[in-house]
Amino acid sequence: MSSAMTVGEAKTTIAKITDSLNDIPALHEKVEAGFKRLDANASGTLDQAEARQLVNELNALMGLPAVTDESFEGNFKFLDADGNGTLNVTEMGTGVVGAMNYKISALQHYLDVAEKAGNTKDEDLLCV
Numbered sequence: 001m002s003s004a005m006t007v008g009e010a011k012t013t014i015a016k017i018t019d020s021l022n023d024i025p026a027l028h029e030k031v032e033a034g035f036k037r038l039d040a041n042a043s044g045t046l047d048q049a050e051a052r053q054l055v056n057e058l059n060a061l062m063g064l065p066a067v068t069d070e071s072f073e074g075n076f077k078f079l080d081a082d083g084n085g086t087l088n089v090t091e092m093g094t095g096v097v098g099a100m101n102y103k104i105s106a107l108q109h110y111l112d113v114a115e116k117a118g119n120t121k122d123e124d125l126l127c128v
Contacts, residue, residue: 004125004126005110005125005126006122006123006124006125006126007111007114007119007120007121007122007123007124007125007126008122008123010107010110010111010126011111011122012063013062013063013064013103013107014104014107014108014111016062016063016064017062017064017100017103017104018104020062020100021097021100021101021104024097027096027097028093030058030061031054031058031089031092031093031096032089032093034054034057034058035054035089035092038050038051038053038054043086044088044089045084045086045087045088046086046087046092047085047086048072048073048076048085051072051076051086051087051092052067052072052076054092055067055072055095055096055099058096064103075095075099076095078095079091079092079094079095079098110126111126114126
């Protein structure tokens with residue numbers, strides 16, 4: 001499934017994610033604070049629903065859309081290193097940083113393709 005995003009929106013999204021990645025300690029603080037708040041039973045882990053909520057809250061802080069079900073479920077299984085069906089704070093933090101780096105790479109790829117096609121104006125559409 002693809003969606004439309006303009007060249008300008010892609011550049012803005014890359015800048016927002018890059019800003020967050022440039023301050024990893026602050027990003028980890030946000031992940032840890034959200035993790036503790038959502039870990040209602042103080043188990044030290046988040047189930048899928050809790051982890052999805054945290055990802056969506058972090059996305060909202062960066063002006064990004066909510067994660068899709070398909071994308072989240074695949075990433076959750078990948079990040080669940082011990083296979084117990086939950087994520088601890090280390091698995092969650094690794095996942096957030098990895099997803100942010102992937103998003104930058106993917107958007108940059110779309111921008112590179114658009115540039116080769118001559119679509120470089122901020123209002124030009126990308127199919128992402």
